[in-house]
Amino acid sequence: MKKIFITLVSMLITLHSFGQESFWSLTYQMSVxxxxxxxxxxxxxxxxxxxxxxxxxxxxxxxxxAALWNVFYEKQDKITTELENITLTGTHYNYINAxxxxxxxxxxxxxGSYVRPYAAMNAGVIYTLYRKDIGLYxxxxxxxKFGVAxxxxxxxxxxxxxxFTVNFRYNYGLETDNSDPLSYIGINVGVVWLx
Numbered sequence: 088m089k090k091i092f093i094t095l096v097s098m099l100i101t102l103h104s105f106g107q108e109s110f111w112s113l114t115y116q117m118s119v120x121x122x123x124x125x126x127x128x129x130x131x132x133x134x135x136x137x138x139x140x141x142x143x144x145x146x147x148x149x150x151x152x153a154a155l156w157n158v159f160y161e162k163q164d165k166i167t168t169e170l171e172n173i174t175l176t177g178t179h180y181n182y183i184n185a186x187x188x189x190x191x192x193x194x195x196x197x198x199g200s201y202v203r204p205y206a207a208m209n210a211g212v213i214y215t216l217y218r219k220d221i222g223l224y225x226x227x228x229x230x231x232k233f234g235v236a237x238x239x240x241x242x243x244x245x246x247x248x249x250x251f252t253v254n255f256r257y258n259y260g261l262e263t264d265n266s267d268p269l270s271y272i273g274i275n276v277g278v279v280w281l282x
Contacts, residue, residue, distance in 0.1 A: 108142075124268075140153075186214040251279060256272070
């Protein structure tokens with residue numbers, strides 16, 4: 088974790104030193120589970136936040152990085168779970184904490200316009216904590232997954248200096264030896280600071 092953090096910070100400092108136009112965004116993230124993730128929690132999540140920085144390497148292309156956090160939760164009544172030599176029946180509280188750390192590149196359309204649609208690709212790692220609470224029992228499972236996330240969105244600049252972004256991101260974390268793949272669609276809205 089420490090190596091990943093140091094690498095991301097070093098990359099962001101290096102990118103910032105290019106002196107090109109850049110922006111930071113803070114987004115509120117809603118998420119819809121898909122695929123195997125729906126087996127753990129099938130409910131849309133309204134718990135998420137993201138911080139992202141991007142630098143223009145020319146008028147249409149950016150490179151950057153992102154740190155995101157999405158939390159899923161679902162309560163299930165009268166479910167039975169079998170663990171090694173134990174069978175547990177009761178109310179299940181299922182949680183997923185997903186923390187993607189991505190680098191990304193994006194292509195922005197409509198150069199010179201105040202409304203700039205874009206397409207992006209994110210890649211990196213996703214730290215995932217699965218938790219199931221059943222009565223007095225808690226089952227935790229952690230995994231680091233390689234992740235990718237194609238993204239489409241729009242950057243909206245205004246005359247008053249208030250800038251916004253809206254984007255849709257399909258997050259996918261690969262299967263590991265001890266956990267299923269993680270997949271969900273992120274619906275993200277936020278504020279943008281241009282430099």
